[in-house]
Amino acid sequence: ICASTATVQLAGSIAGNATQGHWTTTGAGSFVPNADDANAVYQVAAGDAALGTLTFTWSVNSCDNAADQMVLTIVPVSTVNAGSDQTVCFGSLNVVINGSVGGASSTGVWSTLGSGSFANPANALANIYQASAQDSIAQGVDLVLTATNTGSCAAASDTLHIAILPAGTVSAGVDQTFCANNANVQLAGTLSGDATQVQWSTSGTGSFYPSNTVLTPTYVPSAIDTAIGSLTLTLSAVNTCNNASDAMTLTLTPAPYVNAGPDQTYCDQVSVFPLSGTISGITNVGQWTTTGTGTIANAGSMNTTYTASAADIAAGQITFTLTSLNNGNCGPVSDNMTIFLTDGIIVSAGPDQSVCVASDHANLQGTITNGSPSGTWTTTGTGTFQPSADVLNAQYYFSPADVANGAVVLTFTATNTGTCPSGSDQMTLTFGNTSYAYAGADQSLCANAPIAQLAGNFSGGATGVQWTTSGSGTFSNTTNPAATYTLSNADIAAGAVTLTMTTITSGSCAAASDQVLLSVNAIPTITAGNDVIACTAGPVQLAANVTGATGGSWTSSGTGTFFDANALATFYYPSAADSLAGSVTLTVTSTGMAPCSAVSDVLTISFGGGYTAQAGNDVITCSTSPNVALSGVVNGTTTGVWTTSGTGSFSPSATDLNATYIPGAADFVIGNINLVLSTTNNQGCPAGRDTLVVSYHVPPTVNAGADHLLCLGVQPVQLNATALNDSLVHWVTTGTGSFSPDANSLNAVYTPSANDSIQGGVYLILTAYGSGTCGNASDSLFIGVGPTRIANAGSDMDVCADGSPIQLGGTITGVSGGTWTTNGSGSFVPDANALNATYVPSAPDLLFGQLSFVLSTTGNMGCPAGTDTLLVNLHQPSTANAGLDISTCDASAPVQLNGSFTGAPGVQWTTSGSGSFSPGNTAPNAIYQPSAADSAMQQVFLVLTTTGDPYCAAAVDSALLSFTNPLNPAFTFSNTCVGSQTAFVDASTTTGLPIIGWNWDFGNGATGAGQQTGTTYADTGLYTVSLTVYAQNGCSATTSQTVQVMASPVAGFNYSGELFTEEAIAFTDSSQGGNNWQYDFGDGQGSLDRNPVHTFLEAGQYVVVQTVTNAAGCSTSDSLLIAIQENKIVPPKLPDAFSPNGDGVNDVFYVRGGPFKELHLRIYNGWGELIFESTDPLFGWDGTYKGQPEINGTYVYTVVATSTDGQQHDRAGKLTLIR
Structure with missing residues (x-):
């Protein structure tokens, strides 16, 4: 049955001595009227279809408890997907379609409700539909994909709609140029064809107002746009068949x-x-x-x-x-x-002071206002200022003469006063018996910042101070002249408080006191005024109020300007961007409120007017009567314009409030169209808008589904009809069967009657009733009956997965033939339609473990094929691994084997020799005992073979057992001198096995281990050194060499010559036992000569080091300290060659020596031509003549020089130029 079948008619029978029976099932359904009725109806449960097959058992009460079974196979319902609806242009009538069919079938057939054709056969799911001219005129066509070969299930179908529309065109308008500070751009896009919805985009980062989906928005460039200077605005149609678009270039010229x-x-x-x-x-x-x-x-x-x-x-x-x-x-x-x-520079020397003569100094308090804080003190007396007279708060230490005079006048004068003239002030220092106290200048505080920083001063015999208050506030430290005072709430309420600073004295000086007044200012307030609603971008009058401050300043969140931003009462001029944004926030902030902090308030200007539109009531109509008469009303203006979210047009025009809307073809596809009435001539205010929704009811369409062929006899049929745009559906039959649950169910189950079967089939007609505005539609299908189909694939098999062909043998009953399919990837010989074909498995098949072969009947006359499945279990061949080849030095020692195997019950060892296995030859990890004959042969093969595999041939593997030593010992050595470390390095080689140990005998009584080692020989002579190496398999080998130990060389040298700069010094070797010498002269130069000559260019002390090495590689060193003095007068010295190649070494030919009072250098080429001359020792020849490089070769020089001691020197010679 089909998975959509709801009931199954059972037909049990009773014979013999049985009188009653009982049904049972592997399903979860129920029996009606009960399970004891031989002809009960089985009601299929929801989960039965997932089982695939149900077994029904009819058991009777006979003496032998007779029972019989019936198997019910449930075929899945077919599913069809014709693909997503498509939209194409008039000129693109070849439409690619790609449907899919699943469930009971994988095949289907295309049909059209239009008059076009299919490029490929209609049963090709991936196809091309060639739309006809009539399809194009109708602006669309429906294609139906119906499943075929659905067996006992009704054929499912799905519909694809292809909308064929005229190509759309859009225009973004002409390119425009605007200034960067006046760049709000009114766009003027247009569209035609099938384009009805648009979208603007920008290559920049600006914004579209009111949105980017209207034809004529305003574009407001961003700061980035104006910085770039040029951008592209693109208008695209979002619902066209050809994705129409157009672009315009906006050029933004820089503002002044x-x-x-x-x-x-x-x-x-x-x-x-x-x-x-x-x-x-x-x-x-x-x-x-x-x-x-x-x-x-x-x-x-x-x-x-x-x-x-x-x-x-x-x-x-x-x-x-x-x-x-x-x-x-x-x-x-x-x-x-x-x-x-x-203000001009205000200089204060501080108040006059009366200080106690018992003290020695007075603390000064110089201040400079409105200028650089630098100045200097002077006195009419003879005292001193500490730390200096240039310190504002210096201390004045008065002299006895000052005290004798009774008073001195101190003057403080400002310096570094910039554009202002300098100023000065004086204070008088009077000497008496009272100390000095100064509490600082009076201060004004804000009520919300009630902490005062005090700046008291004391001197003239006082050792400290004590603060007191007339209020109730607190001091941070009552003995600190620079304390802070925090006002109490009572202090703030009183508006002022007096602080007193009294000096603390000792000895004969009397105390002094001074007061400072702290005044409290109220916290300022400011109000910006009420929010404003503006209809246009005209000036907005502002009037802020402030208390506790002298004024205020305005700022804007937008881009407008103020007539005077620093006046409380002023005008704000909104910008176009302000108006487009809908609102702007203005902030007023208080000024002139010291010592209090600024306060702010805001108001909002909202841009909008009283323009409204009434589009009328929503409309519902059938697509067969599509035109809609409109009746719009506007308030606040007399004009308006209609727009649509669809593809239609307005007659006589969109500006007629009583226009008629004529829909486009796409409107019927969309279904609900928004008609928007917007006010126009809004005087800069946002337009009023209202929307009317037109709902188009499309006439109903109906598809009764595919015809059915009942291949398992008369049985219920699951109907799979589709209906669109209907309000009710109803089935009728030309036969006498019944519909379940009723004839008004779209996917009802039809149960044919016996008379339906006798007639060979019936027609079912489905009628879809439209809505009140549209008519009805009908469609029909035919139900007929068909043959028995039985396939027998044969019994399941077990074979070896060694690639051998598999012999099949199937039988077919009721139809003419059959065909084989498999889940493998091998091939059938001679082909898959031979019932006794041979299957040749592929390499992937051999890895599956199990192959299934399905034999399906052919020639089924439209009914589902009969099928049967043969399972072939593939057993993997066994494997044997005898392990790695083995090498041993001891032919008499037992050998541990490491065999392994898979896929077989067991294994067996054999040998090409005559040894024995223990505990036996069936253990994969047995021990092999070689025989004397094995040792004589030097090698034997040990063979491991699998046993007991019922499906596959035995697997065989072998390991070679060799009786050889893999080691070849060798070593190297170096530095064989008495008293030095002689190094020994292993150079042994091995075949197959690694070396794991080293033993050394150095011949001097010492031994060692490891690959690298060494010893120190105390005496010269010949020593026999031996090395023994050990392999992992227990083998060892030894080698020996004779080492000759030699005495180390003895370094030594001396020198001769004048120890002056520019003088050649000869070094003479006196070493013993060496054959290589190396000198380091201490000035960055060296030599490998045995007896070198060296010239030092600078005076100083140099450590010259000689290193001597003998044939054995041993080295010793000796050194001498040489003191080189400056050669005050040196005759002219000239090199015999130089190389002017630009490498920074010997690039210039100079006259060395001196110093000279006079010098004349001349250079001649090979023809006697003078090519260079110089009278400056520092100006030498660079190898050029008239700016061009001279060639390599020999040149002649002459030098006439007079040194500073009056001696004349004449020199001439040859020099070689080498590049």
Whole structure:
């Protein structure tokens, strides 16, 4: 039966002495009316199909408990997938299709509901549909893929819709050029053909407003866009058959560059200031303006002067704005520069002090305000300043004369005052019996920062201080003159508190005290005002309020500008980007609130108007009556425009509020279309919008499914119909069978009646009823009956997986033939249609372990084939491994074997010799005892053979047992001198087995181990050294060599010559027993000569080292200390060759020696031509003549020189030039 069959009619029978029976099953279903009814109906359970087969047993109550069985095979339902719906253009009518069929069948057939054809046979699942002209005119066609060869199951089908649409075209508009600071671009895209939905994209990082899915958005470039200067905007149709797109280039020219110069600071005693700005780019013309009330000498000149007014000086700062003019398509650009006017230098020497004469100094407190903190102290007395007079807080140590005079005047003068004139101040130091106290200047604090840093001072006999308060705050340290004081809540509420600092004294000096007043300022507040709703991007009036501060300044989250950002009451000019963004946030921050911190408040400007649109009620209609009459209403304006999410058009136009919508072909595929009415002429405000939804009901389509052939007799048929766009379906039959659960179920089960079978088949008609706006559709299928099919593949087999052919022998009943299939990859001989074919397995088959062969009936007349399966178990051949070949030195010793095997019950050892195995020859790891004959043969083969394999031939492997020594000992040695370490290195070789040990005998009573070792010989002579090496298999071998030990050489040398620079010194060897000599002269030079000559170029002490080596490789060294003195006057010395090749060595031919009062060097070539001359010892010949290199060869020189001692020196000779 088919897996979709719900019930099975059983037909048990009773005979003989039986009177009743009972059904049982391996399934999970139930029997109706009960299991004791011979003709019961079995109701298939949900899990039965997964089992594949069910066994039914009918048992009766006869004396022999007779029973019989029936097997029910459940065939899976076929599944069909025609592929995803496709959209193509009018000019692309060859459509590639690729369907799939699964379940009960793997084959199917294509059909068309249009008039086109298939390029390949209709049963090719991967095909090409060639659409006809009528298909194209209809703007689409449905293709149906129906499963074939579904056996007892109804043929399933699936439908693929191909939409054939006109090609779409889009235009992004012409290329445009904008200025970088005025670059909001209104785009003007157009589309035609089947294009109805679009999407803009950018090669930059800007934004589209209101979105990138409308035809005419505004593009706002990003900062990156303006920096790049050029970008591409692409308009693409997202629902076209040809993916239409178009691009336009947006060029962003740089905005004017304006720089008003850096901010400047001047002393307020200066009134005329220079202005110096620059403007570049598309213009170099600009205008200066100022917040001050002074006079600009020439406001149109980039470099001019400004004369400040008295009000400017009083204000303390002046802001200047340089704005570009003649800006072309760019907006004006401005830059600000502020001149800060500082108060003149204020110098304070501190208050006068009265100090106790019992003290020796006074602590000073010099301060400089509005200037560099540097100055110097002077006195009318004779005391001193410590650590110096240039320290602001120096200590003045008064003299006896100062005390005798009763007072001195100290003057503190500012230095490094910049643009301001210097200033000075004086304080008087009076001598008495009272110490000095100064609590510091009065301070103002903010209520939210109630901590005061104190700056007290004491001197004149005081050793410390003590702070007290008139309030209730706390000191960080009451004895620290620089303590901090934290105001209490009561102090803050009182508005002020007085702190007193009293000195602590000892001896004859009286205490002193001083007070400081701390005033408390209230915390400032600021309000920006109420939020604003603006319909356009026009000016917005602002009015902020502030308390506890003198003013405020405005900033924007957008890109608009302020009329005056530093005024509480001002205007804000929104930018286009502000308006497109929908809102902008303005922040006002307090200024002039010292000592308190700034406070801020914000307001939001929202851009939007009162424009609304009413598109009307949603519409539901059938695609056969598609046109929709519209009736739109707009408020706040008199005009509007219709747009659609579909492919239709508006008649007479989209701007007619009462237009008629004519849908496109794709609208019916989409189903629900949004018609949007948007207000126009919105005066800069966002448009009002409303949406009307048009729902198109498509006429129903129905497919009753494939015809059925009942190959197992009359049985229920699972129907697999499809219906689209229907509200109800209903089946009727031309026979007398019944539908389950009812005739209104799309996939009902039809149970044929006996009369249906007699008639040879029936037609079933399925009608799909449309919605209220569309009509009905019908389709039919035929159910018929067919033959018995039995296949017998033969009994299962066990064979060896050695590649031998497998003989098959199948039988077929009821039809004309059969065919073999297998899960292997071998081949059938002569072919798969021979029932007694021979199967030749492939190499992968031999690894599977089991092959299945299925014999299927052929000539089944449309019914599922009868099948039977033969299982062939492949047994892998056994393997034997006798282990590695063995080499041993002792032919009488037992040998441990290491055999292994797989795939067989056992193994057996044999030998080509006459030895024996223990405990026996069936143990894979037996021990072999060689015989005397084995040893005489020097080798034997040991053979391991598998035994007891019922399917495959025995496996054989052998190992070679050899009686040989693999070792070849050898060694090398070096440095055979008395008293030196003589090194010995193993050089032995081996065949097959590694060396694991070394024993050395050095012939002097010493021994060693390891591959590398050594010994020290005390006497000369001949020594016999032996090495014994050991192999892993127990073998050993020995070798010996004679070593001659020699005496070490004795180094020694002396020298002769003048020990001056530039003088040749001869070194004479006096060593013994050597044959190689090496000298190191200590100046970076050396020699391998036995008796070298060396010239030192610089004075100094040099350690000359001689190293002597003998034939045995032994070395000794000796050294001498030589002191070289400067040769004050040296006659001219010239080399006989030089090499001017640019390597930095001997590149120039110089006259050495001297010093000279006069010198004349001349160089002649081979023809006597003078090619170089010099009178400067430092200017030598570089090997060129008239700038060109001279060739290699011999040249002649003459030198006439007078040394500083008056001696004249004449020299001439030859020199060789070598490159």
